[in-house]
Amino acid sequence: MIHRRGFNPIRLLIQVILVAVGLVMVFPLFWLVSTSLRPAPELLEIPPQLLPQHWTLDNYANAFAAAPFGTWLLNSLIFATISTMFILLTSLVGGYILAKFKFPGNNFLFILILATAIVPFEIYMLPVFLEVQALSLINTLPGLILPYVILSYGIFFMRQNVLASVPDELLDAARIDGLSETGIMIRLVSRLLAPAISALAIFAYLQSWTAFIWPLLVLNDQNLFPVQLGLAQFNSSVSVNYAVLSAGAVVAMAPTVIAFLVLRRRIIEGVTLTGFR
Amino acid sequence: MMASGTLGRGLHRMRSALPSIPPQRRRTYLFAYGFLAPIVVLFGFLRIVPILYTVFLGFFNWSLVDPNHTFVGLDNFINLLSDPNFQTAFLNTTIIALGTTVVSIALAFFVAAVVAYGGGRIGGLIEILFFLPVVTPLVPATLGWRSILDYQHGVLNAIFGIFGIPNQAWTTDPTLAIVSVIMISVWAQVGYNMIILLVGMRSIPRLYYEAAAVDGASTWKQFRHITFPLMIPILLFVTVITTIQAYNVFTQVFVLASDVQGAPGYLVPVLVYDIFQNGFRYFNFGYAAAEAVYLFLVVIVLMLLQFRLFNRPTD
Secondary structure, eight states, X not given: OOOOSSOOHHHHHHHHHHHHHHHHHHXXXXXXXXXXTSOGGGGGXXXXXXXXXXXXXXXXXXXXXXXXXXXXXXXXXXXXXXXXXXXXXXXXXXXXXXXXXXXXXXXXXXXXXXXXXXXXXXXXXXHHHHHHHHTXXXXXXXXXXXXXXXXXXXXXXXXXXXXXXXXXXXXXXXXXXXXXXXXXXXXXXXXXXXHHHHHHHHHHHHHHHHOOHHHHHHOOOGXXXXXXXXXXXXXXXXXXXHHHXXXXXXXXXXXXXXXXXXHHHHHHHHXXXXXXX | OOOOHHHHHHHHHHHXXXXXXXXXXXXXXXXXXXXXXXXXXXXXXXXXXXXXXXXXXXXXXXXXXXXXXXXXXXXXXXXXXXXXXXXXXXXHHHHHHHHHHHHHHHHHHHHHHHHHHHOXXXXXXXXXXXXXXXXXXXXXXXXXXXXXXXXXXXXXXXXXXXXXXXOOOTTTSHHHHHHHHHHHHHHHHHHHHHHHHHHHHHTSOHHHHHHXXXXXXXXXXXXIIIIHHHHXXXXXXXXXXXXXXXXXXXXXXXXXXXXXXXXXXXXXXXXXXXXXXXXXXXXXXXXXXXXXXXXXXXXXHHXXXXXXXXXXXXX
């Protein structure tokens, strides 16, 4: 819209309101950090204070002493890394082949993939559980990771990107130069798609790092828990107060929050590029 | 890798249909099928089969602890309709979905409009502040909210107290607990919606506004007659995505009801929790699957709605 130049009090007021609402948005995160840094007696203050009077890191030490947060973080790291690698591989290969090779069933397969991309996991989680059970993978890391090795939306997204940014002429030139099909896919296509791959990688990582219901269903050995599930269980243990709990919560959210603050341009662009959520 | 029967047949048919393709081409197709096969197998095993199997399970009395599965026709589907747990869960989930969708989209639209048209230098800051909740895992986020919503020591009641409003039981009162779940869901969703709407607003050519300004249209009129109509398809997309997501609400409910320092919150009955409960506490997979089918129907209706509205001739 076109605005008149110069000072506009209404516009300023709206901006002030917006920043205020923005601060409300980050308040829960601020509050967790602030709570995690105060000694337990300060939790009982009425009204609650925004900042600790006596700053302490004890709650973090207590959280790590009371529960295997280190193991949980490591499990999350393994889960997210392996899942992301598989999703990148299956999406890139699947998307490339669907985009550039005409074969019977290509369109049907594409529509099928697009249609399932919309169906939330919660709807078909019961049969997935039965399948993982049939494979004797209940309560194992492979069982945790298995449903996360493929992402319908990822295949769809890569197909669209290949169509948009990999010209046929380039592929033919590479073939004439004697590059094998596998070589073309690994060396040429993956390089041309670098921005799309990084957007997909961020999404895939975020997806498994924040996953909750599937780990809850498939795992009961707490040494295998990813950090979100571990935190949820920690939360229900009797001896925990809000300060220690908040320290655990900060640990569970820090990796994604910090990654976002560092990569924020790229992540927001990735969302606008993919429509991922 | 996996030379399944269908794949072999497909290859054969392809070769006979295209007898003149040179060997080079043939290798190309072998490559395509060879690499696609494992992906198709995974896709079938992890998506297609489970989705179809969910519907199938719904017709059975299928206990996780009893190997005898009996076909019961539509019994599960019919019994669910008169099951008070299901009714309550469906109603609550619908309220949460509608509340989350309406509030998060209205707020996102407002914020996006300000950032796109009057944001000035604060646009970048606003994007970061609103998007942070989107990347925050829901378990710690809900724990933060739970502490804020605490009856006695929570910040929200402290703020209410300044205005003389008595303390509210945000996590234990059945009605307020639903409000709390909506609040958390909106909080987690609004940044995503804002970013998507912002993309749409930024893609509207400036020329339209300039022309309207020349014709003397006020800011409000420009908004009403240019921004809003052009944004309808994107608004529709965001609405459907948000509603589907909100219908699957689970983590917020689960964590909000958890027992912190011996003070469990009220457990808002929602669909996914009821499915979880029927499946994994009562081991009644058939019944739980039938419930999931109803949830699936909601998703399908929403999708069809979007396609219908998208394909209107006026667009």
